[in-house]
Amino acid sequence: MRPLDAPAWQQLAGLPSVAIGATVPAYVIALRLQRRCAGSPILNPTLVTILLVVGLLQLTGTRYETYVRSASFIHFMLGPAVGLLAVPLFRQTALIRASGVVIAIALAIGLPAGIVTAVGLAWLLGGHAETLLSLAPKSLTTGIAIGVSQAIGGVPALTAVFVILTGIIGAVCGPATVRLMGISDVRILGLAMGIGSHGIGTARAFQFGDVAGAFSSLGMSLNGVLTAVLLPLFITLLPA
Amino acid sequence: MLPVPGPVIALVLLYANLTWLGRIPENLGALADRILQNLGLLFVPAGAGIVAYVHLLRTDLVAIIAALLGGTIVTIGLVGVIADRLTRGQQTGVVHDATT
Numbered sequence: 001m002r003p004l005d006a007p008a009w010q011q012l013a014g015l016p017s018v019a020i021g022a023t024v025p026a027y028v029i030a031l032r033l034q035r036r037c038a039g040s041p042i043l044n045p046t047l048v049t050i051l052l053v054v055g056l057l058q059l060t061g062t063r064y065e066t067y068v069r070s071a072s073f074i075h076f077m078l079g080p081a082v083g084l085l086a087v088p089l090f091r092q093t094a095l096i097r098a099s100g101v102v103i104a105i106a107l108a109i110g111l112p113a114g115i116v117t118a119v120g121l122a123w124l125l126g127g128h129a130e131t132l133l134s135l136a137p138k139s140l141t142t143g144i145a146i147g148v149s150q151a152i153g154g155v156p157a158l159t160a161v162f163v164i165l166t167g168i169i170g171a172v173c174g175p176a177t178v179r180l181m182g183i184s185d186v187r188i189l190g191l192a193m194g195i196g197s198h199g200i201g202t203a204r205a206f207q208f209g210d211v212a213g214a215f216s217s218l219g220m221s222l223n224g225v226l227t228a229v230l231l232p233l234f235i236t237l238l239p240a
Numbered sequence: 241m242l243p244v245p246g247p248v249i250a251l252v253l254l255y256a257n258l259t260w261l262g263r264i265p266e267n268l269g270a271l272a273d274r275i276l277q278n279l280g281l282l283f284v285p286a287g288a289g290i291v292a293y294v295h296l297l298r299t300d301l302v303a304i305i306a307a308l309l310g311g312t313i314v315t316i317g318l319v320g321v322i323a324d325r326l327t328r329g330q331q332t333g334v335v336h337d338a339t340t
Contacts, residue, residue, distance in 0.1 A: 027281045046280040050287040057291065064291050071285040078282040083250030087272035090258040102327045110319040118311035127303035130296060135307050139315060142283045147245025157289030162308060169312045177313055178320045188323045196316035225248055232243030
């Protein structure tokens with residue numbers, strides 16, 4: 001297909017209504033697609049929407065910069081939305097008090113493990129610095145991961161995609177991994193899923209009951225907040 | 241300047257505020273549920289930026305796949321095994337208490 005008439009289209013694509021008017025329906029289609037396929041984590045709606053948008057940009061010959069500028073309102077909403085994660089976290093305050101020890105143990109292992117395993121493996125296999133920094137926050141919930149990536153000099157776009165893929169891998173392989181270890185405590189299953197694979201893993205953990213889901217969501221939130229505070233500090237303390 | 245991302249500071253401040261209040265205002269709870277339900281939409285503009293990094297994905301493909309697949313499975317497995325070992329013996333009953 002021939003790219004659309006360049007000047008006229010670029011002007012049209014610069015309109016927020018066009019960018020948002022393309023993104024939101026694409027997301028609705030992606031949501032329907034996942035629902036139709038029994039909620040399969042592989043058909044992650046965000047990932048499908050990103051692919052649809054990228055396809056649309058290529059098809060119409062629109063530059064990413066033009067799109068992201070006109071869709072900036074959607075991106076802007078991400079900040080306040082991440083702040084709102086305090087609400088579900090606050091609802092689980094009683095759970096933190098009741099199971100503080102196991103939560104603290106899981107975080108003490110999972111927080112560094114999520115970063116070190118990813119960065120270490122990629123480093124061993126010759127990944128570029130940009131790749132390593134973008135991989136570091138991959139276990140965090142996407143909104144926080146994008147912020148951390150920016151703070152430590154990674155590429156937020158790469159991080160967003162790495163985070164979603166991490167979630168899908170955790171949702172698909174996590175329960176089997178935990179079962180293989182002979183673990184029957186659903187609190188630990190939940191914590192491992194939430195700390196290792198954030199929201200997508202949490203959605204999967206809820207299929208093992210509300211307790212697993214609640215602990216997973218807790219693991220995700222606490223890992224996100226603690227890493228966001230500790231990782232940028234750690235990186236600034238590293239010798240250059 | 242603080243290296244901590246602004247939205248995370250907002251999260252911590254809102255949590256502190258809620259703790260001080262001792263409850264979640266009805267409107268805020270409804271708003272949070274509504275927005276967080278569609279959180280996935282808000283990552284799309286940032287994620288679509290991947291188009292500019294296809295070359296990096298290609299050169300680091302093996303490293304990335306190993307990091308994502310290996311890193312995620314090892315992390316989940318490690319948390320599971322160590323947390324299970326360290327808490328064994330004190331876990332009876334707690335599972336049920338947590339739901340109430």
